[in-house]
Structure formats: structure tokens, C-alpha cells
Amino acid sequence: MSLFLTQVLSGIQDGAIYASLAIALVLVFKTTGILNFAQGEMALFSTYLVWKFTDLGIPVWLSIILGMAISFVGGALIERVVIRPVEGSPPLVIVIVTIGLFLALNSVTQFVFGSGQRAVPAFYAHKVWRPGGVLISSDTLVLVSVLAIECGLLFLLLNRTKLGLAFRGVASNPESSRLLGVPVGRILMVGWGLAAAVGCLAGALVVPTTAGLVPSSMQGILVFAFAAAALGGFDSVFGAVVGGMIVGIADALTTGYIHALQGIDIIVPFGLILLVLLFRPAGLFGTTHVERV
Amino acid sequence: MSLLAVEELVAGYGPVRVLNGLHFVVEEGEVVVILGANGAGKTTTLRALSGVIEARGRIAFNDREIRGRRPDQVAAAGIAHVPQGRGTITDLTVDENLRLGAFTRRDREVAADMERWYALFPRLEQRRSQLAGSMSGGEQQMLAIARALMARPKLVLLDEPSLGLAPIITQDLFQTLGALNREQGISMLVVEQNAGLALEIAQRGYVLETGSIVASGTAADLTGNDDIRKAYLGI
Numbered sequence: 001m002s003l004f005l006t007q008v009l010s011g012i013q014d015g016a017i018y019a020s021l022a023i024a025l026v027l028v029f030k031t032t033g034i035l036n037f038a039q040g041e042m043a044l045f046s047t048y049l050v051w052k053f054t055d056l057g058i059p060v061w062l063s064i065i066l067g068m069a070i071s072f073v074g075g076a077l078i079e080r081v082v083i084r085p086v087e088g089s090p091p092l093v094i095v096i097v098t099i100g101l102f103l104a105l106n107s108v109t110q111f112v113f114g115s116g117q118r119a120v121p122a123f124y125a126h127k128v129w130r131p132g133g134v135l136i137s138s139d140t141l142v143l144v145s146v147l148a149i150e151c152g153l154l155f156l157l158l159n160r161t162k163l164g165l166a167f168r169g170v171a172s173n174p175e176s177s178r179l180l181g182v183p184v185g186r187i188l189m190v191g192w193g194l195a196a197a198v199g200c201l202a203g204a205l206v207v208p209t210t211a212g213l214v215p216s217s218m219q220g221i222l223v224f225a226f227a228a229a230a231l232g233g234f235d236s237v238f239g240a241v242v243g244g245m246i247v248g249i250a251d252a253l254t255t256g257y258i259h260a261l262q263g264i265d266i267i268v269p270f271g272l273i274l275l276v277l278l279f280r281p282a283g284l285f286g287t288t289h290v291e292r293v
Numbered sequence: 294m295s296l297l298a299v300e301e302l303v304a305g306y307g308p309v310r311v312l313n314g315l316h317f318v319v320e321e322g323e324v325v326v327i328l329g330a331n332g333a334g335k336t337t338t339l340r341a342l343s344g345v346i347e348a349r350g351r352i353a354f355n356d357r358e359i360r361g362r363r364p365d366q367v368a369a370a371g372i373a374h375v376p377q378g379r380g381t382i383t384d385l386t387v388d389e390n391l392r393l394g395a396f397t398r399r400d401r402e403v404a405a406d407m408e409r410w411y412a413l414f415p416r417l418e419q420r421r422s423q424l425a426g427s428m429s430g431g432e433q434q435m436l437a438i439a440r441a442l443m444a445r446p447k448l449v450l451l452d453e454p455s456l457g458l459a460p461i462i463t464q465d466l467f468q469t470l471g472a473l474n475r476e477q478g479i480s481m482l483v484v485e486q487n488a489g490l491a492l493e494i495a496q497r498g499y500v501l502e503t504g505s506i507v508a509s510g511t512a513a514d515l516t517g518n519d520d521i522r523k524a525y526l527g528i
Contacts, residue, residue: 162392162396165385165389165392165393165396166393166396168384168385168389169382169385169389169393171384172382172383172384172385173380173381173382173383173384175345175376175380176376176380176381176382177382177393178345178363178364178365178368179343179345179364179368179373179374179376179380180365180368180373180393180394180396180397180440180444181365181368181369181396181397181444182365182393182396183363183365184365287384
């Protein structure tokens with residue numbers, strides 16, 4: 001029982017990170033209808049930025065906030081400069097552009113920050129409690145709390161502000177929103193900017209719980225985040241969180257009990273993606289678009 | 294000075310030219326109707342005015358040139374475009390659709406305006422927290438008009454408001470539009486295939502044929518013209 005609970009908690013901790021990055025994917029997909037394969041590498045660059053700030057002696061929490069602010073601007077610029085010119089192109093063209101962005105960002109990151117392993121410190125003290133043999137780590141508590149706060153703020157932004165209303169309007173019907181005076185281009189930039197900032201937060205929180213920051217740090221996480229978003233529905237922030245948790249817990253339980261899966265646990269997210277596509281292509285909380293003509 | 298003065302308006306899609314140099318005006322407080330058959334260029338005219346498609350020529354609104362502006366800038370200048378098919382933002386509630394209609398406004402009277410239009414369209418008020426996409430066609434058309442009015446526009450462009458609506462609902466709708474014009478002084482440019490109803494509320498009209506204006510006059514003149522009666526009124 002204690003092994004089971006320990007594995008579930010560990011799964012929730014991973015799930016919080018997958019959920020965060022999945023939220024970034026959802027924010028981009030909702031507004032621009034694009035599956036952003038470069039989301040992980042955007043987060044990678046952002047996380048290196050946070051590392052650089054901590055390396056300069058800036059407190060970790062401040063480094064994360066600075067990193068998120070710069071990532072917001074960077075994400076908005078990527079939308080304007082890289083994505084806008086291919087807006088409305090066939091999906092394959094856009095997929096290739098985001099894959100190109102993936103490779104470019106990975107190379108730029110290594111060029112700017114080097115390819116060695118970097119340590120990003122955590123902004124909290126690492127502690128472990130063992131009530132009744134169940135392992136509870138401060139990592140889990142912090143990651144889940146941050147995810148909860150992040151979701152709360154996003155909810156307020158999307159549902160209680162004029163910007164959020166415009167954001168949802170553009171996600172649902174850009175042509176009509178534009179006729180109402182919404183500057184659609186700027187809203188799309190905000191969507192990409194928010195996604196980049198959320199990705200930065202995910203990267204800066206996950207790296208201290210792992211061995212260290214390397215140029216491939218975010219690639220595995222992106223696969224799990226894609227599984228989470230596919231599971232929850234690519235257009236649902238709530239779905240991204242539930243999907244992230246399911247993927248995280250499923251992964252922790254399978255690898256915890258089936259030792260043969262350790263090292264090849266990437267089979268879990270792929271298996272989940274396959275199942276979703278077979279039985280519920282829009283995801284658990286995604287909207288299936290039914291056109292009335 | 295006219296509220297809207299259009300000169301030499303040329304527009305189309307890619308290499309296909311749809312409008313061949315239109316001239317028309319809308320005066321303050323007027324309802325002007327553009328009649329024409331399918332494919333005459335009615336929708337294209339409105340899309341060119343609101344900046345959805347590129348156009349050449351001059352579009353003076355309130356004495357300012359607005360040609361070449363983006364749709365959101367045209368909306369901010371005071372032109373509300375109710376597109377063909379109503380442009381319902383289906384994933385937002387009726388309330389949210391109306392609030393988004395006021396996106397360009399900075400004043401504090403948005404809530405008061407919402408109540409005002411709810412009073413005019415009680416059906417909408419009953420459904421204010423319902424997703425707009427779940428409503429009937431007639432209700433969505435009312436929503437589109439109320440949403441356009443939320444911007445406090447100086448001019449409303451209406452593209453085939455009767456499309457897909459039952460005759461009785463269309464009749465109601467045009468009565469409401471006429472009342473809005475008489476009582477609130479809202480200027481409108483309406484393109485419509487249902488010429489009879491449109492001419493009842495309009496002061497003036499233009500007839501568009503394959504991208505050119507072939508006739509114009511007061512609503513009474515157009516209603517009395519035999520050719521127009523045969524071609525557009527079916528009598």
C-alpha cells in the first residue's frame with residue numbers, strides 16, 4: 001500500500017509538469033489551431049535563461065519571474081515573425097515550421113548557453129517526509145501548488161477579464177471577433193506569449209527535481225505533455241490538467257510495478273495517445289466540432 | 294458631408310474582380326438598401342467597406358479615409374458589420390457575445406446598454422447565459438444585431454439579415470430594424486435579396502448588377518419602377 005501511494009504521489013508530481021506544458025500546448029492550439037512541436041524547446045531556452053539569471057546571483061524566484069516575462073515577449077515575437085507568415089497554410093506546412101523551430105531553438109540554446117549540464121536550484125528547501133512508509137517530497141507539494149495557482153490565474157484571466165473574453169472569442173470565431181474590433185493578431189501573440197511563459201515555469205520547476213539541465217531536458221517531457229493534451233482534449237485547459245495527471249500516474253504505476261518497463265516507459269504516453277485516438281479523438285474534455293449547415 | 298461616401302470602389306477575390314467602381318453615399322440617420330441578385334457583389338461591397346478584403350477607391354467615413362484599414366480598426370472607427378450567416382461566436386454565451394460587442398468601448402455604460410438591448414430582444418434575455426451556438430437562426434440574428442449595437446456604432450452594415458429565417462421572423466426583424474432607425478437614429482446600410490421588406494424600412498436604395506450600380510433612388514421611386522418590380526419584387 002505504501003509503495004502504491006508513493007508511486008501515485010510521484011505520478012502526481014510528474015503529472016503537474018506534464019499538465020503545465022500541456023496547458024502551453026492548449027493555449028497555442030486554442031488560438032492558432034497549431035500543434036506546437038517547438039513548445040518543449042521554447043521552454044528549454046527559457047529554462048536556460050532562468051539558469052543564467054541564477055548563475056548571475058539573482059534569487060531563484062526572481063529569476064523565474066524574469067524568465068517568464070522574457071519568455072512571454074519571446075513567444076509573442078515567435079508568433080508574429082515565424083508563425084504569422086504561414087498562417088492559413090496547410091497543416092503539414094505549419095507542422096514542418098514548428099519542427100524547424102524545434103531544431104533551431106535547440107541549436108540556439110546550445111550556441112548561447114553551451115551544451116554542458118547546468119544546475120538550476122529550487123526556490124524551496126528539499127524535504128522528504130515518510131508518514132507510514134509513504135514517501136512525500138516537498139517537490140510534489142510545491143509543483144502541485146504552483147500548478148493550482150497557475151490554473152487559478154489562467155481561469156481568472158480567461159473568464160474575468162476583457163482580454164480573456166477577446167481571447168476566447170478569437171479561439172471560437174476569429175473572423176467575427178475581428179469585425180467586433182478585436183485586434184486578432186495581437187490576441188494570437190498573447191496566446192503564444194502566455195504559452196511560452198507557462199512553459200518557462202514548467203521547465204524551471206522540473207529541472208531542480210532531475211539530474212540537471214541539458215539540451216535534451218524537455219524532449220521527453222514534451223512527449224508526455226502531448227499525450228496529456230491529446231488525452232484531455234487539445235482545446236481544454238481543464239482537460240490538459242486531468243490528462244497530465246492521468247499520464248503521470250499511469251507512468252509511475254506501470255514503471256513502479258512492471259520493472260521491465262523501466263527505461264522504455266515512453267511506451268506509456270504513446271499507448272495512451274493511441275487509445276485516445278481510437279476511442280475518443282477529441283479527447284476527454286475536448287469539443288468535437290459538429291457543423292450545422 | 295455624408296456619413297459614408299464611397300467613390301470608385303473596386304474589389305474582388307484574387308484575380309477575379311467583383312466590383313467595378315461603385316459610387317454611393319449613406320447620410321446620417323438614413324437606412325440605405327443595396328438590392329441585387331445572387332453574385333451581384335452585395336456581400337463583397339460590405340466586406341470591402343469593413344476591410345475584410347482589399348479594395349481600391351475611396352471610402353470616406355465621417356470625412357476620414359478608412360480604406361486600407363484592418364477590420365478591427367474600421368470597427369473602432371464606428372462601423373459595425375453584421376456578417377452574412379450572423380457570425381455567432383458559438384462557444385461564448387449570449388451575455389459574453391454582447392460584452393465582446395462592446396470591445397472597442399472604454400466607458401462604464403456597457404452593462405446599462407446590455408439591459409437596454411435585452412429589453413428590446415426579450416428572447417435574448419431569457420437565454421443570456423446559454424451558449425450562443427445553441428440558439429435558433431432567428432435568435433442568432435437578433436444576437437448579431439444586438440451585439441453590433443453594443444459597440445454604439447455610427448453605421449451598421451447588415452448582410453442579408455433575412456437569410457435562412459422564416460418569413461414571419463424576417464418581418465419582425467425588419468420592423469425592429471425600422472424602429473431602431475426611427476427611434477434611435479441609427480444609420481444602416483442593408484444588402485438584401487428580400488427587396489420588398491428592405492424597401493419598406495429604407496429611405497433610399499441602389500440596385501447592383503454584376504458589380505455595377507445600375508439604378509438608384511428613393512425607396513418609393515425604386516418600388517414604383519416597373520423593371521425593378523419585375524426583377525426584385527416579383528410583382
